[in-house]
Amino acid sequence: MSGSQARRAASRLYAAGSRASSSVIARALGLDTARSVLTRGSFASTWSHRAAPFSASAHASAAADDRALARNIGISAHIDSGKTTLTERILFYTGRINEIHEVRGKDGVGAKMDSMELEREKGITIQSAATFCKWKDSDINIIDTPGHVDFTIEVERALRVLDGAILVLCSVGGVQSQSITVDRQMRRYNVPRLCFVNKCDRTGADPWRVLRQVQDKLKLNAAAVHIPIGLEENHAGVVDLVRMEAVTFHGPNGNDIKIEPIPNDLKALASEKRKLLVEAVAEVDEELGEIFLMGEDPSVDQLKAAIRRATIAREFAPLFMGSAFKNKGVQLLLDGVVDYLPAPHEVENKALDLNKEEEEVQLVSDPKAPLVGLAFKLEEGRFGQLTYLRIYQGKIAKGNTLMNTSTGKKLKVPRLVRMHSEEMEEVTEASAGEIVALFGVECKSGDTFTDGTVNLAMTSMKVPEPVMSLAVAPKSRAESANFSKALSRFQREDPTFKVRLDEESGQTIISGMGELHLDIYIERMKREYKVEVDVGEPRVNYRECVTQKATFDYLHKKQSGGSGQYGRVVGYVEPLEEGNQGVEFENGIIGNAIAPGYILACDKGFKEAAQTGGLIGHPVEGVKIVLTDGASHAVDSSEMAFKLAALAAFRQVYEKAKPRILEPVMSVEITVPNEFQGTVIGNINRRKGTVKDSTSEGDDVIITCDVPLKNMFGYSTELRSMTQGKGEFTMEYNNHQPVTQDVQAELCQEYGKRQKN
Incomplete structure (x- = not known):
């Protein structure tokens, strides 16, 4: 039997799932089984920690x-x-x-x-x-x-x-x-x-x-x-x-x-x-x-x-x-x-040629080739931004001109160092295969640098999406500048640390990979920037809606010397069809009971009123407002009068339309080993979630469910403890759904207390 035939035969044995011993394979291939397959070879070389690593x-x-x-x-x-x-x-x-x-x-x-x-x-x-x-x-x-x-x-x-x-x-x-x-x-x-x-x-x-x-x-x-x-x-x-x-x-x-x-x-x-x-x-x-x-x-x-x-x-x-x-x-x-x-x-490394529609190019680890390097990590150092650079091909030296292919900007290398933990050792040049750090170079993590003779970009790394958020604010206004500096620096250094301003609540929301991740950054603000931070859960973006048709008839009349204010609006509000989340205004007046010039003011007034619902002060959605009649005054009517009439009319009719509070519901996909399926589903039920699907994939099970956002806070930590750290989950916004009556009563009570305070 030839060597290639022997290998194919051995492959068939392994493909059949047999962890066959050497003697079993030898018998299967008709070799001399009397011969010891793996005897201890004699060799004179002696191990030493200075012995040659290669043959x-x-x-x-x-x-x-x-x-x-x-x-x-x-x-x-x-x-x-x-x-x-x-x-x-x-x-x-x-x-x-x-x-x-x-x-x-x-x-x-x-x-x-x-x-x-x-x-x-x-x-x-x-x-x-x-x-x-x-x-x-x-x-x-x-x-x-x-x-x-x-x-x-x-x-x-x-x-x-x-x-x-x-x-x-x-x-x-x-x-x-x-x-x-x-x-x-x-x-x-x-x-x-x-x-x-x-x-x-x-x-x-x-x-x-x-x-x-x-x-x-x-x-x-x-x-x-x-x-x-x-x-x-x-x-x-x-x-x-x-x-x-x-x-x-x-x-x-x-x-x-x-x-x-x-x-x-x-x-x-x-x-x-x-x-x-x-x-x-x-x-x-x-x-x-x-x-x-x-x-x-x-x-x-x-x-x-x-x-x-x-x-x-x-x-x-x-x-x-x-x-x-x-x-x-x-x-x-x-x-x-x-x-x-x-x-x-x-090692095979590839880049994308930006001049040839991102065609793949094989890089060569050769110091004589055109320079290609990847900025893979940023740190704020004592002398400015420290950029860690892996050189894939070519050579870099202090004073060289580099091109950032992401921005097209050229820059000089002011300082080149090799890192030994936090210590720096100055070097004059570095070649393909080395990892160095640059000072004074403005760039983002993942940018590619070349010597300008080629226009290549390294493929990007996978950046996981944040799974947890907190609301943060500096305890005093005097610390606001340092607070902003810290958040800006942390975002540059860590692609998984995200910061955004919630437009509705006005809160600064930081997002990251877990509680420890965010706790570390809050602690670093305190130590490195002397900023004391108030931390709280981000405000849940509730919505309000009406559930039945209700009519309004409101007269806004004000006389206090000189020209007054006069505007009367008559009509009704009703819920829109399910799935329609907007605020619609319709002019149903036949004739000119209200001058056409004031209709737009009514539209603005009603929509402005819908921005603040009467239950907990959150925006109203899924409502249609129809104007059927009204009256105006030749002297006292104005756009302002009709806008104020519309605002007051909406607030008057809102309670009669049986409003409800809507909460954001997230589509959650959880991947856990099979043995934890029952525990995880039980926990979803306790969080008032609805399990939609459960499918097996190898040793894991993927659970798809809808869970209210307010019940998802702290879930990443709890999932890890339930599954010995083996569970993962992703979530995204699905829709807003009505809360239960007891939750609505609780939210209204809390809102009332805040208003009094």
């Missing part, structure tokens, strides 16, 4: 081009999985910092990447932070991202510009809600990833359960490249399944690394897991598949090269293990970043 041939080609050694990676995970702790260890082992500090900053210092005071207080990452370091011969740009779902835009824009990522998973928590969201974002931007099972020292640690969840929940073709040497308090290190050797970490900072033969009690497990590793990679890599099906044992270099090819192709995810907090496994993970994640030139 000799790969290293030789890399030496010819320094770009092959660069890495741009992000560290993403569910909240409290240990991302920032892991980044702190990476910076220590690569020599970027001299001391390790912990996340919550109990020692008064805090983790390097959590530079904001709020981050150190709360022990969470709020803003993504960039840094760079060197491991072996490779330059690594790192972005540490938040784990909380409220700050998902920080993960979104980081993954948009990165070439690879580390997905950190807790060995106890496993694949959690934000792990699924982050994985979805990695797929959206075609980012290859390594998985790191962190916290193997914690009570209840089970990395094999986490691996199963990665395979089942994330649907990744993943396999372990490590097995732990001890778990919980006995965790000492890992067995490297690629090199088949035990690596343990000693000393206060895990710097003392010992490489020894695999302990006897782990040899059988290591052999079994290595077979599974080779099998998983051979399933998606043609070269290793050839070796595997011929019953040969791949060498270290062959296996590493195959894992690299499969990882870059996003067909395999190697799973590393360790404990960042206890300083175990981080150096091996850094080796994995260099060995398995792509260099900038190995």
Whole structure:
């Protein structure tokens, strides 16, 4: 049987759903099953954290081009999985910092990447932070991202510009809600990833359960490249399944690394897991598949090269293990970043040619090509706006002239820096594949910069719609200027933070991704701008309507010396057909009981009166006003007299027309795992919602319902708690519907109290 026939036969076995062992495939293909399919190969190379990351041939080609050694990676995970702790260890082992500090900053210092005071207080990452370091011969740009779902835009824009990522998973928590969201974002931007099972020292640690969840929940073709040497308090290190050797970490900072033969009690497990590793990679890599099906044992270099090819192709995810907090496994993970994640030139990046009707153009990671860079993140720095720029091709230098293809404006680069958390390091130039920051450049997040020789635009990132709003106002007028400055800055920095002025209520409404998101910005106003803020729910935009026909006959007469005021209007009001929300005026007078010049004044008067209903002061809609008769005076009648007559007539007839209050009702679509369907629907019923549809989609159920807006406040937080953070929802305005009688009475009572006050 030829190699290609063997591969096709193996593919058929896998397509049939069989996780067949190598010996099963060998028998199926008629190979010599007496031969050991995956025996332990003999190799003399010894692991060292300074060992060459590539095979000799790969290293030789890399030496010819320094770009092959660069890495741009992000560290993403569910909240409290240990991302920032892991980044702190990476910076220590690569020599970027001299001391390790912990996340919550109990020692008064805090983790390097959590530079904001709020981050150190709360022990969470709020803003993504960039840094760079060197491991072996490779330059690594790192972005540490938040784990909380409220700050998902920080993960979104980081993954948009990165070439690879580390997905950190807790060995106890496993694949959690934000792990699924982050994985979805990695797929959206075609980012290859390594998985790191962190916290193997914690009570209840089970990395094999986490691996199963990665395979089942994330649907990744993943396999372990490590097995732990001890778990919980006995965790000492890992067995490297690629090199088949035990690596343990000693000393206060895990710097003392010992490489020894695999302990006897782990040899059988290591052999079994290595077979599974080779099998998983051979399933998606043609070269290793050839070796595997011929019953040969791949060498270290062959296996590493195959894992690299499969990882870059996003067909395999190697799973590393360790404990960042206890300083175990981080150096091996850094080796994995260099060995398995792509260099900038190995990633396909496309732009749109604005001169050719947005035709797609393939970018090349070459410093000699025309410059193309993407501004992916903005910050307000001490010296003005700080713009983070990912350079996709070409070169940028201090003093260069750039063109913003979004605005067509040209500008000079006044200052170029590389970021190390909040610290800046001046650089004179930067090339394709690097991440730098510019000062004094006015632009928006997502703008593309070129050198002017090409007119290209990078594709935009996905910006989720805000799901929660609050009404805010400064406590004193003296703080209004700083209040406006803060809102303006936050909007520029964060595309998910929106500000609008409600025309009806006059309130300033801020919208964001959740309660924590908005709370952080309110706290930042207080700390950074010295603005104390009053916070409340935004006023619900109620409406009023009439429910039956009623007649009016009103005479406006005023005499106080000189010319007086006189105007009489007669007619009726009635509700419009369902679905018609306007205010209609009809002149039904036959003859000239009212001079034609005053009819327009009547129209204005009635419509002005409809702007303020008599129940709770909200606009009246869905009403038709018909003028049937009236009277005017030759001397005392005027436009003002008839406008005032119309205003008073509408208020007189309004109560007789049995008015009702209408509330805004939202169309809500909720996506939750099947097991939470009953709980979520019960909660919708308690919020006086109406479930319209419920459909299954894989392991999830999509519930469509209509819910009054006032009952949706706080729903995002409650949905997360009901569904262990796995539920998502979107909502949009549907229509206004009548409130119940008890709610109407309550609203009228509240309005009456406000009027008295």
